[in-house]
Amino acid sequence: MTYQEIKQEESCYVMNTYGRYPVALEKGKGARLWDVEGKEYIDMASGIGVNCLGYGDWDLVKAVSEQASKLMHVSNLYTTIPMVKTAKTLVIFSGLENGKVFFANSGAEANEGAIKLARKYSFDRYGEGRSKIITLKNSFHGRTVTTLKATGQDKFHQYFFPFTEGFDYAEPGDLEDLKNKADGTACAVMMELVQGEGGVLPLNMEYVQAVERFCRERDLLLIVDEVQTGIGRTGSLFCFQQYKIRPDVVTLAKGLGGGLPIGAVLAAGSCSQVLGPGTHASTFGGSPTVCAAANAVLAKVNDPIFLEKVRSKGDYIRRNILDLHAPAVKAVRGMGLMIGIQVEEGKQGEYVNALMEKGVLALMAGKDTVRLLPPLTITIEEIDQALAAMSQVFGAE
Numbered sequence: 001m002t003y004q005e006i007k008q009e010e011s012c013y014v015m016n017t018y019g020r021y022p023v024a025l026e027k028g029k030g031a032r033l034w035d036v037e038g039k040e041y042i043d044m045a046s047g048i049g050v051n052c053l054g055y056g057d058w059d060l061v062k063a064v065s066e067q068a069s070k071l072m073h074v075s076n077l078y079t080t081i082p083m084v085k086t087a088k089t090l091v092i093f094s095g096l097e098n099g100k101v102f103f104a105n106s107g108a109e110a111n112e113g114a115i116k117l118a119r120k121y122s123f124d125r126y127g128e129g130r131s132k133i134i135t136l137k138n139s140f141h142g143r144t145v146t147t148l149k150a151t152g153q154d155k156f157h158q159y160f161f162p163f164t165e166g167f168d169y170a171e172p173g174d175l176e177d178l179k180n181k182a183d184g185t186a187c188a189v190m191m192e193l194v195q196g197e198g199g200v201l202p203l204n205m206e207y208v209q210a211v212e213r214f215c216r217e218r219d220l221l222l223i224v225d226e227v228q229t230g231i232g233r234t235g236s237l238f239c240f241q242q243y244k245i246r247p248d249v250v251t252l253a254k255g256l257g258g259g260l261p262i263g264a265v266l267a268a269g270s271c272s273q274v275l276g277p278g279t280h281a282s283t284f285g286g287s288p289t290v291c292a293a294a295n296a297v298l299a300k301v302n303d304p305i306f307l308e309k310v311r312s313k314g315d316y317i318r319r320n321i322l323d324l325h326a327p328a329v330k331a332v333r334g335m336g337l338m339i340g341i342q343v344e345e346g347k348q349g350e351y352v353n354a355l356m357e358k359g360v361l362a363l364m365a366g367k368d369t370v371r372l373l374p375p376l377t378i379t380i381e382e383i384d385q386a387l388a389a390m391s392q393v394f395g396a397e
């Protein structure tokens with residue numbers, strides 16, 4: 001089928017919910033992708049931070065295919081070895097004492113689980129009336145009716161009324177604002193440490209540590225949404241480790257399955273017993289096949305040398321973009337291989353299109369940012385090829 005034929009059928013049969021780029025992708029290897037017409041791309045998007053080991057990683061493919069042929073899925077009424085192993089790895093390497101994991105299938109679902117956990121934690125201790133969750137302005141937490149409302153951006157609070165009540169939004173970096181909003185009716189604070197969809201905006205470290213202290217004082221649960229920042233993306237297994245904090249709850253998804261759908265709610269000992277039998281469940285969550293994928297991902301990513309390379313490759317990309325001295329580039333932000341290139345407001349889409357034209361896939365974020373989330377395994381050669389295209393598109397001086 002040609003691209004035109006595929007698009008014709010897509011427009012007949014697929015709901016038009018995505019402003020898709022005019023590309024139909026067919027195969028990948030490493031950080032390279034090919035479309036149905038044979039055009040090659042360097043992938044600086046990796047399925048929005050999902051394909052952390054790139055394409056065709058043999059250990060990942062082998063783990064998934066072996067598990068799929070052995071036992072693809074069982075109900076959560078039974079236990080499996082891969083599921084227990086993923087949970088154990090996450091708990092041990094998060095350092096969250098007496099932590100426990102619940103498995104879901106996506107980031108939004110992991111956040112739903114965290115929201116339920118926080119509300120029940122408070123209900124069990126204090127009864128009704130303490131259910132508000134403070135999130136940050138400009139955040140992103142998902143697309144379900146509840147996580148849309150948890151998202152601190154007005155444009156997500158349209159059409160689908162009534163939304164789940166019980167969220168308020170604090171200005172990122174403004175501790176007083178958060179303290180004022182977290183009154184006696186609040187049970188938790190939920191935040192991304194680097195706002196991803198909002199524009200690759202890292203929070204200030206002192207602010208985050210002060211929020212942690214405030215949460216401890218008030219017995220508010222601190223939920224860190226690591227759906228995008230987790231699993232090595234920022235150069236440590238979890239981003240909260242670089243902020244030197246101890247969250248009560250961490251949510252994960254995107255990179256965890258290396259391309260298969262998985263979400264996880266990781267709760268510290270302080271609240272790991274809150275969700276007991278019958279309070280929360282998922283048919284697919286933590287199936288042996290997706291957990292076999294997660295175990296293959298964790299075996300590679302959870303290695304100090306691998307993580308050091310993520311940090312050095314991120315520094316290399318940021319330094320080289322700055323060294324372009326391109327007038328179009330206003331700032332370069334981010335941590336590890338989560339990178340934001342700030343351009344003129346409203347122009348980010350034009351740059352993403354121009355990069356695609358030159359064979360580089362990138363993402364948009366916020367109102368003025370080109371976002372790069374390459375596979376964590378990207379090579380320097382692949383990076384240099386992408387940088388050459390960026391130099392042309394951003395217009396080196």
Ligand SMILES: *Cc1c(COP(=O)(O)O)cnc(C)c1O
Nearest residue numbers: 106107108140141142196227228
């Ligand atoms: C992508 C994302 C989500 C939503 O994840 P889905 O898997 O699309 O439901 C939630 N939070 C953050 C920070 C994200 O980046």
